[in-house]
Amino acid sequence: MKVLGFILQKEFRQIRRDTTILRIMFMLPIIQLVIFPLAMDFDVKSINISIVDNDHSTYSQKLISKIASSGYFKVVSAETSFKKSLAYIEKGQADLVMEIPAGFERNLVREGVQKIGISVDAINGTKAGIGGQYLNSIITDFNVNIDMNLRGAIAPEQQGAIDIRYTNWFNPRAEYKYNVVPAILVLLLTMIGGFVTALNIVKEKEVGTIEQINVTPIKKWEFILGKLIPFWVIGMIVFTLGLTISWLVYGIVPRGSFLTLYAFAAVYLIALLGFGLLISTYSDNQVQAMFVAFFFIMIFILMSGFFTSTDGMPGWAKVISDMTPVAHFVKTDRMIILKGSSFDDVKMEFLYLVGFAAVLNGWAIWNYRKTN
């Protein structure tokens, strides 16, 4: 135990001395938490639309002004033919083309039915999808409110229509920041546990200092713990820093208990430290470790529900997602922070994380013994 103390003292001294890494570790939460939630806003506001009005009627004018005044669309051009409008999409100046056919008003009044053509630039999938939806809902709204329908000569299907109202629970205004802030907290721990630890251990191999350590009476577990404990401590500090920033900047305070949250963070960090250790046992130098860690952490982040909901994944992808520790912590982290879930609600996820911690560390230690 005394030896472990000396190793820890040495490790902290070295970490403190590597000011670049130290700065990155502590700047990371600040930058990520301040920039990401603001930048990653899926609420699309300025959709450029080009309109072809072949009707030039009162109704078509009304529809166009409704779209223009919605706040979501910017009418970039009004053209006389679809071809001319499409040129705007081709040049990337418009995201949507809406074509109002000739006889729009007449058909609406006489037959109660009319079709409108909408063409969407699907290069930017999100913008196109959301823009299309907005446009749809504006047109539906327009449809309900046109004089003819209001006057009572109402089309029968409108009468018993079900009016759907949404309420976003736990995130009433569906603001993206509530979604992304807890996930970034997880990302922070992932970076420190996965990257920094792997690099630190491999560095000893690369520089050759492990050669000198191996011939001393230091036991393997002392060396490993000496490596893991400092980064565990730093990880917890960074996590706390992250929580403080999300409170200061976004006013997000965990609704659930801090104890549960920290218990999860602690176990998650142990699992990720094991992951870092595992990578280090398979790599000979820092470049290798960096690439391997990057490869897996990319998968972790993309599959974890960080950006996209895991519920929408196909079955096989869901299995992969479940096999990453990140997915479990992203999920519970959101539950505890936003929903106020108690430990009882998330105890299965906790067991998963304990399992990951045990498997990753066990594997790493087993492999570490074998190679040395």
Place this chain on the structure above:
Amino acid sequence: MNAVELHKISKTYDKGKLRAVHEVSFKVKKGELFGLIGSDGAGKTSLFRILTTVLLADSGSATVAGFDVVKDYQQIRNRVGYMPGKFSLYQDLTIKENLEFFAAIFGTTIDENYELIKDIYDQIKPFSDRRAGKLSGGMKQKLALCCALIHKPEVLLLDEPTTGVDVVSRKEFWAMLKALKEKGITILVSTPYMDEANLCERIALIQNGEIMSVDTPENIIKSFPTTLFAAKSENIYKLLNDFRSDAKVDSCYAFGEFLHITLKENGGSDIEDLKEFAAQKGHNDIFIQQITPGIEDSFIRLMQEKTQKPTH
């Protein structure tokens, strides 16, 4: 009791494809300064790694300070000071911090064994707050030696300590080894430099993973089986080729500014014969002289014998 004993140690890498050392056996007596002499890739580092218990031999057995390298590796690690060929201390820690750290993990302090490292440490003490990475090669080497000595080891294993170090520092380093030997520490040191072989009490010549000879430097030189001549002329390269084509010449190789030559049979007028041969080939300024062989000559001769008459 011998401080270090190797018995038919063999080690291969890449699943047996690459032979590192083959049936190496030698003994280092207690308190001896023993040199392991061989060129790069001869297997010296593999032997050191086996002796320091970080590498397992495929076959054979070895003891260090009386303990088996496999069974009692923990015992050995407390009794051995190891200095790897590559500088392996923490470059981001200062001289003092490195030394303190290594003292601490061996359960001792700098003060406790200060007597042992005093002479060496005093030379780097003025820089004790400088980070190890910022030291010159000679200073790094002194620091590494201090760290290897800080726990008062019985056996000191030094893997090519003088490689890449300037001539003056090398001289100083060997003087330090002599002083440590006086204090009763057994030293096993490897080097690719033949001139350092003379500074050891006994040496083992190693080539391609096999020990060619183990003896005192004097005996190895004495056992040089034939007369050695040094020769030079205006055109040394042509002279080398000419002598190699001479049927009477057994071996001829470049050695500094001279050629070293041995003959298949020695007679009374060898020098005159060689001179005459060189003159016939049109050489000017011919100089030929009989010389006493050095370790390098013995090494080259042993190497040639091995390749000419492969015993394995």
